[in-house]
Amino acid sequence: MRTASDYIEMNVPAKPDYVGVVRLTISDLANRMGFAFDEIEDIKIAVSEAVTNVVNHAYADGEKGQVRIGCNIFDDRIEITVVDQGKSFDVESISKNLGPVDGKSVDQLNEGGLGLFLIDTLMDKVEISSEAGVVVMMTKYLHRDEVEEHVDRISPAPSQ
Template structure:
């Protein structure tokens, strides 16, 4: 008898171009739907994935010659959560410095004055339950969304009535 893995893994490798970000979003959306996430949670996951993938497309491979300019999206499906990793082999960045600048958008600041840098990371942090960034020989952005099951079972007979 084989040992069942802790998580099912689904992985895509995509060219680091903007027109492939939608494929990553669509794939992760389907995975999240299959796991039982609700509409709003799926929209949050899609937003986070799009931001992480867009960061790769826009920043990871700036003028780096000789590197294969691809990124991977890995989904780890666990019983109580979905972990999505966006992985590239491009140049790293000063995440600790970026983290210090992750602040909510203030209502007293005009939207034109909000700095673009770091806004994607702020959005990712605001919609996902846990976010970790590993910078070494590329960047791995690991984003976790926990599956919150309803307290009432979907098989509850008291809420539905069948007439014969």
């Protein structure tokens, strides 16, 4: 059972003007969680790619669409879900229908396949679904304990 400590949702027009707004908001959340600079940059690029895919591919020319972005904040990770076509947004029911990107070649990925390939490279886990529009769920794990655990220690001198 997954229990997030906080859940944040944004709903923005599917226009290029709002990609930066989403990217900066997610960046601030990741920063507050304690992600390292390089990890925040990876998250920003992945979110930008996912939202840009919606802007460029989800809606016909002239159609006024929306992008919904949901963020589940856990102690050890952030899960970011990007959904197009303005359907109702229920994280639990959507999560049940997602599948891993792993195992698909780049040419099998739709909705800007290279963007999804980049997202998969930058994030720890990526799942996609195209049953009701396109849903991209990206997870980045917080690895702060690996660094903090050893920062203040002096390595023991080797035995002679």
